[in-house]
Amino acid sequence: MIERGAPVALVGAGTMGAGIAQVAAVAGHPVIVYDAAEGAAARAVAAVRDRVARLVQKGRLEGPVDLRLEVAGELGELARAACVIEAVAEDLAVKQALFADLEKVVAPDCVLATNTSSLSPTAIAAGLSHPGRLVGLHFFNPAPVMRLVEVVSGLATDPAVAAAVTTLAQDWGKQVVQASATPGFIVNRVARPFYAEALRLAEERVASPATIDAVLTQAGGFRMGPFALMDLVGQDVNEAVTRSVWTAFGYDPRFAPSLLQRAMVEAGWLGRKTGRGWFRYGDDAEPPQPDAAPARSAPLWVTEHGESPLRILLGRSGVEIRTGERRDGTVELPGGALLVRCDGRPATALGRPAVVVDRALDDASATAIAIAASDGAPADAVAEATGLLQAAGLAVYVVDDAPGLVVTRTVAMLVNGAVDARNQGVASAADIDTAMRLGTNYPLGPLAWGDRWGPATIAGILDAMQAWYGEDRYRPSALLRRIAAAGGDLRENS
Numbered sequence: 001m002i003e004r005g006a007p008v009a010l011v012g013a014g015t016m017g018a019g020i021a022q023v024a025a026v027a028g029h030p031v032i033v034y035d036a037a038e039g040a041a042a043r044a045v046a047a048v049r050d051r052v053a054r055l056v057q058k059g060r061l062e063g064p065v066d067l068r069l070e071v072a073g074e075l076g077e078l079a080r081a082a083c084v085i086e087a088v089a090e091d092l093a094v095k096q097a098l099f100a101d102l103e104k105v106v107a108p109d110c111v112l113a114t115n116t117s118s119l120s121p122t123a124i125a126a127g128l129s130h131p132g133r134l135v136g137l138h139f140f141n142p143a144p145v146m147r148l149v150e151v152v153s154g155l156a157t158d159p160a161v162a163a164a165v166t167t168l169a170q171d172w173g174k175q176v177v178q179a180s181a182t183p184g185f186i187v188n189r190v191a192r193p194f195y196a197e198a199l200r201l202a203e204e205r206v207a208s209p210a211t212i213d214a215v216l217t218q219a220g221g222f223r224m225g226p227f228a229l230m231d232l233v234g235q236d237v238n239e240a241v242t243r244s245v246w247t248a249f250g251y252d253p254r255f256a257p258s259l260l261q262r263a264m265v266e267a268g269w270l271g272r273k274t275g276r277g278w279f280r281y282g283d284d285a286e287p288p289q290p291d292a293a294p295a296r297s298a299p300l301w302v303t304e305h306g307e308s309p310l311r312i313l314l315g316r317s318g319v320e321i322r323t324g325e326r327r328d329g330t331v332e333l334p335g336g337a338l339l340v341r342c343d344g345r346p347a348t349a350l351g352r353p354a355v356v357v358d359r360a361l362d363d364a365s366a367t368a369i370a371i372a373a374s375d376g377a378p379a380d381a382v383a384e385a386t387g388l389l390q391a392a393g394l395a396v397y398v399v400d401d402a403p404g405l406v407v408t409r410t411v412a413m414l415v416n417g418a419v420d421a422r423n424q425g426v427a428s429a430a431d432i433d434t435a436m437r438l439g440t441n442y443p444l445g446p447l448a449w450g451d452r453w454g455p456a457t458i459a460g461i462l463d464a465m466q467a468w469y470g471e472d473r474y475r476p477s478a479l480l481r482r483i484a485a486a487g488g489d490l491r492e493n494s
Contacts, residue, residue: 001164002111004171005029006082009072011098013037013044016115017087019143022048025067026144027172032081034072041071051144075105083111083168085137090116090240095124103128111161113137117188118244122154122181132158137165138185139174140439148438149174154181175438177431183248186427187439188241190446192255193413195238198226199258201406207291207370207399209278212406214290215397218368220407221361221443227278231271235264253473254417292368293396296387302339303332309341312363316392337373337381339388342408343457344464346401347374355385358405359453361443368395370406403468404461412461414442415450416477419490422447423479429491447490455484 005028010021013035025031025048035041049067056063078084084102088094099112106112112134114124125131136152149169153162166176179185184192198212207215213225230238239261246255264270264277271277279288298319305324308314308331314321324332331339338354340347347356354374360366369389373382386396399405404412418432427435433445450458459476466474476484483490 001109001160002082002168007032007080009034009078009081009084010087011035011075011078011084011102012087012115013040014087016139016141016143017085018044018048019141020085020087020115020139021045021069022051022144023139023172023174025069026052026061026065028066030068030070032070032072032078034075034078045069045071075101078102079105079107081106081110083113083165085113085115087115090119092119092123095119096127099124099134100127103130109133111135111164113165115139118184118241118248120154120181120183120248121152121157125154125156131156133161135161135165136179136181136185137169140187146439147173147175148187148435149176150179150185150187150435150439151176152179152181152185157181175434177427177435179427179431179435180425182421182424182426184241184245186421186432186435189245189426190414190417190421190432190436191440192242192245193417194222194410194440195226195230195242195261196254196256196258197404197410197413199261201399201402202227203258203260204402205400206402207397207406210288211290211397211399213288214292214395215358215368215370215399215406216410218395219358219360219366219370220410221366223441223443230261231277231279231281233271234273235261235270235277239265253471254413254475256473290397293386293390293398296383296390298387298391299334299384301334302388305330305332310339310357310363313357313369313389313392313394316364316394317388319388319391333381333384333388335378335380335384337377337384339385342405342461344404344408344412344461344468346403346468347372347377348401349403349464349468350374353377353381355381356401356405357385357389359408359411361407366394368397370397370399372399372401372405374401403465408461409465411446411449411453412458412465413474414446415453415458415490416462416480418446419450419480419483420477422490423477433491450480450490455480455488455490459484 007030008024009032010017011034021031033041055061121136125134135157138150140146169176209227213227216222216225242257269276275281301320303322303324305326306329342356347354358370389396433447436442462474462476
């Protein structure tokens with residue numbers, strides 16, 4: 001349907017449109033660029049030529065590269081394109097009007113593709129005479145760098161059209177995942193808890209944004225913390241995507257926007273592009289500092305009552321581990337307080353002095369960990385726990401007592417969202433994990449992460465948080481409950 005080397009047109013010459021044009025041109029296609037704003041297409045084409053020349057000069061791209069790029073002065077000049085990709089404003093009416101105009105210009109077999117990140121291709125195609133030829137082709141920014149492309153089929157999309165753009169994107173060196181036209185598709189749907197839980201922790205003053213970012217990167221293995229990432233993307237952009245997904249899901253509390261982030265948008269503190277967001281930017285800006293605990297002395301011994309989930313961390317410390325009489329898997333500090341792995345409950349819910357230890361991507365290699373003490377716990381308990389974990393080579397972040405702490409709740413909610421997406425047929429398990437690794441640079445796909453911790457563990461964490469908060473936000477997916485009950489695998493039969 002789209003032959004190799006066939007003309008491709010881009011409508012919209014902003015950052016994304018120019019990036020996609022570069023990808024197509026480097027792959028050998030004649031590329032026609034159109035933008036309604038005078039001079040925008042010409043500037044985009046010039047910028048693409050400059051970028052490609054620099055890549056060749058630096059040896060990052062094998063040259064010479066014959067870029068067949070041209071500027072269109074009007075939509076009629078796109079008539080010979082085999083595929084037209086739009087990258088205009090995220091406004092349903094604007095996109096519908098554009099494709100209605102394009103349908104009058106292009107050939108009957110021309111594929112129409114939308115790069116929308118949040119609007120439904122079903123709705124965009126609804127007014128077309130031939131809605132079957134419209135498909136979502138969602139690139140990630142920057143398009144020449146990011147490998148992932150989501151191919152999103154609307155209700156009317158012809159399977160042959162989806163297959164054609166899949167082959168096209170693969171020929172351009174992209175990793176393609178298939179998604180149905182549901183709000184947020186895969187990445188923008190499943191990723192919402194990464195921001196939402198961090199914002200909730202900040203709203204509840206559990207820890208500072210810098211500390212939350214440090215825990216999620218150093219313990220959770222995420223490449224960038226949620227607050228730094230929101231500043232990079234822009235508070236306005238991030239909040240708008242969240243609000244769009246929330247609205248599309250009928251105001252489901254799982255996707256509810258944050259009042260704290262709304263205030264940031266209203267204040268104009270949008271992140272890097274304004275010089276101030278959660279953090280400050282500029283030549284004189286101080287780098288954000290997380291609140292790591294001061295150095296403490298390690299206790300000489302701890303008592304382990306049966307096989308503890310903390311055994312790997314304890315083994316890193318070199319502290320003597322004594323065998324206790326109980327077999328409940330807990331650890332007792334010399335002062336009598338419990339040291340327990342987070343199961344979703346806050347430390348205060350355990351009914352005796354306790355310190356809860358957050359989870360990590362890998363206990364053997366983590367460089368940091370978060371802990372929280374129960375209300376009324378003696379100061380010695382925090383000092384003993386801190387010293388023990390510091391002896392294990394970990395930076396320790398003492399946060400307020402919150403259900404699910406930081407990494408535990410974030411990962412559990414990401415897993416739950418991914419399972420729910422699989423349950424509703426948004427994408428296969430394999431494509432969900434691929435999309436989240438490549439589209440967001442997560443260290444593990446959420447379903448693989450859920451299998452590592454265990455579906456029953458994830459369900460238990462969510463149940464504990466839902467019980468403590470009394471909110472539907474933390475309800476486990478029906479499929480998660482089913483798999484946990486059956487002792488199955490989150491990625492099976494996918």
